[in-house]
């Protein structure tokens with residue numbers, strides 16, 4: 001296995017060898033993104049310009065050394081976009097032909113990923129020429145997946161080649177909210193007349209999302225909070241595994257019906273503040289069941305009503321003709337008020353395993 005050396009110092013003796021390796025790679029017409037007429041001086045200057053970024057923790061230059069000789073190299077660099085400091089790009093991976101096939105390439109990719117991760121990079125990307133199937137196989141073997149391509153974007157004389165874009169997830173902090181392309185947070189906007197996507201629904205202040213297993217921590221925090229369970233005869237949840245099971249059951253039900261309970265987020269920040277919505281009622285009940293449970297900090301802002309109005313609209317569109325019902329404990333005045341404001345009316349008390357509930361119903365006009 002090679003020794004993997006992080007180069008930071010302009011006086012590092014490995015620097016000249018890395019420059020020579022890059023020049024030799026370009027002479028062999030390898031696709032490492034340097035001009036065809038690259039000279040050792042050019043390559044050395046290019047490396048010297050990179051080193052301040054390495055010392056500023058915004059890049060990493062790795063040499064793979066075998067028997068005292070540089071057998072390969074690769075680097076990563078943080079995105080220049082101020083808002084993309086969690087995004088780094090890997091490039092300039094090359095291994096001397098005499099050392100190929102012995103794990104040097106893989107060791108370099110892993111060293112770059114570890115170094116980038118240690119410097120706060122959460123998503124490591126790369127671009128590889130579409131005709132370079134060997135390198136693509138190496139990257140796939142190292143956990144990169146294809147995320148897209150740029151058609152015939154590389155020019156080599158008259159030849160044009162695709163650029164294949166690849167990405168690998170590195171560690172994310174537990175506090176990171178992975179909002180993907182949901183219309184929430186700074187910069188969010190809606191296309192005119194479109195308030196619904198395959199996995200989301202937007203109201204004025206809320207983003208309602210199809211739940212995923214990644215919501216387990218928030219689901220547990222809200223369902224294990226005694227304050228949100230004062231009127232729940234089953235009491236607060238005590239085990240996070242229950243949240244995982246519930247989210248699994250919700251995912252199954254979403255797959256079956258195409259809709260179900262949502263994870264409720266604040267559109268402004270993407271922060272989870274509750275869970276709820278409508279889903280087909282449990283066996284023994286007719287129609288759809290309406291549910292809402294919010295973290296106490298989000299109480300008193302009318303969010304439950306905002307969620308409820310979206311849920312009733314969804315019920316009208318996806319399950320026309322179905323009544324929507326809510327089973328509420330008689331002493332749960334706040335929940336009764338929300339149901340009444342949404343237009344549900346008392347249908348009478350019902351007995352269930354855990355005691356007496358009031359059955360509130362709204363039937364489609």
Ligand SMILES: CC(C)(COP(=O)(O)OP(=O)(O)OC[C@H]1O[C@@H](n2cnc3c(N)ncnc32)[C@H](O)[C@@H]1OP(=O)(O)O)[C@@H](O)C(=O)NCCC(=O)NCCS
Pocket residue numbers: 025030031032093094095096099100101102103104105106107127128129132133134135137138139141
């Ligand atoms: C791509 C390159 C860096 C691979 O280096 P390497 O040291 O030979 O790679 P490794 O020996 O570490 O190979 C690791 C794994 O990658 C995969 N791999 C590497 N080359 C492959 C090929 N031609 N075909 C299929 N899989 C390949 C294999 O899964 C291999 O694991 P295995 O040997 O246990 O099956 C090297 O061929 C090279 O320098 N190419 C020219 C420069 C270049 O194209 N760089 C990429 C620019 S984006």
